Amino acid sequence: MNSPKFSLLSQGLEHVLAGRLDEADRTLASLRARLDVDAHAEDMQYLLFAAALSKRLGGESAAEFNLYRRRFEQSQIGLFSLLSSKLPFVSMSSAIANEMLTGFIRGHEAVTLLDVGIGRGLQEVALLHRLAEADALPQRLHVFAVEPDPDSLSTAREALSAAAQRLGVSFRFHGVTCVAEDMTEEHWRLLESLPGCRLATASFALHHIAERPAPAPDAREGFFQRLAQWAPAGVVLCEPSSNHHRVALGERFQNAWRHYGFIFQLLEELDISRQEKNAIKLFFSREVEDILGTEEETQRSERHEPAGAWLGRLERTGFQPTSGLEKPWPAAHPAIAVRPHTGYVGLEYREETIVAILCARAAA
Known part of the structure; x- marks a missing residue:
């Protein structure tokens, strides 16, 4: 340019x-x-x-x-609602992740779902309704929700409890107010005590795992190693696919300019108002500011990685990327290509993977 x-x-x-x-x-x-x-x-x-x-x-x-x-600022909750309803990458990734989870849940009477970064539980309520549509609802469901915001955690608890009651599912919600890397052994022991098929999911959450100063161990590797010890039957993750993790500022700038540039170009193709387009772009301003404006490395939280890096981490810690993902997936916009790969489904815009929905199993 x-x-x-x-x-x-x-x-x-x-x-x-x-x-x-x-x-x-x-x-x-x-x-x-x-x-x-x-x-x-x-x-x-x-x-x-x-x-x-x-x-x-x-x-x-x-x-x-x-x-x-x-x-151009709006409330963060208002911005997130706008993003969820108007930006196809968000709605499509949630729908695809829920299809993957439905495949794992089908046929099980009892399920325990570890959900990291559950937010307000919108995707999880949609999952329950998708399971009902697919005649795949378990009889008993435990959701172990990890979420740093207590208000969001409370909202998720209420929304999921109400949905489960309407659908006739025996439901228990276990909420912990923390981030993934701060889960304690007590949390993991509680998880291990819960019944049924074990599954784990996280949507746009794990790239927030903090970078610890040397010589502290790698927090991401540590989380996935402990997750592997819990031995879930399946893991489903949604993550942006770009490299803002451990690269220098100059390269981070180029990667971010390309990644957000594609998102903003797609926004210009959507049939929404100029005010809504600018508001959604502004939602990402906090991410851009963190990626480029935060000088202390251990304080940066928007540490995105390419899909291949997440797959490599899953494999190193004992998981096997799922094959056979070549099937029809939910689509919401003609400009976005849904492209299956071994271990993930990529949402592409102009041949660039913007979001990856990763799927892995416990290694045999």
Whole structure:
């Protein structure tokens, strides 16, 4: 890309990388003066990336970008609801994950589901209804939900309990207010005491597992190793497919520009209002800011990885990627290709995997 705006953004990045903070400040200010989000759809991406870099500069520059960006802000709950209902990657990945889980659950009278990052339980309520449609509801279901936000956890408990009661399923909800890597041995022992077929799922949650400073062990490997000891029959994960984990800032910038650029291009094809498009883009501003604007590595939480990295981790810790995923999957938008691979189904836009729905079994 050789546009004047991208050249200014790239120059700002180069100044940041070289420690020339005054030059970076002037360059990003020059870029900001050229942006008109109301007139040019692509300018929101420039705004979000420039604002993220300006966070490293602090002071007046970051404040001015934040003031400009604040015009488009909505509540986080409202943004997430908008994202879930309007962005096809989210609804499609949830539907495909639920189809995979239905395949594992079918034929079992009792099931225990470990659900990491359950949020408000929207996907899980949809899973219960999908199981009912497929005549695959278990008689007894235990959901062990791991969620750092207590309000979301309470909402999930109420929603799932109500859905299970309507559908005639004996249901128990076990909620713990923490993140995946902070699960204790007491939590795992409780999981081991629960009955039935064991399954694990996580949607857009595990890339948040924190990076610990050396010489602490790798938290992601540790979580999957402990998960393998629990020995679930199946694991289903939804994750963005890009590399923002352990690569340097320059490469992270390029990967993020490509990944979010594709998402924003798809948004421009959707039949929704300009206000909704900008609001959804703004939802991702927190991710971009974390990826590019957070200087302390152990404080970054949006640490996405490519699908292959997640598959490799599953294999290293004792799981076997599922084959035979070539089948019709739910589709929601003609611009998104649903492409099966060994171990995952990719949601592709312009031949780029944006989201991967991974599926693995306990190794024989």
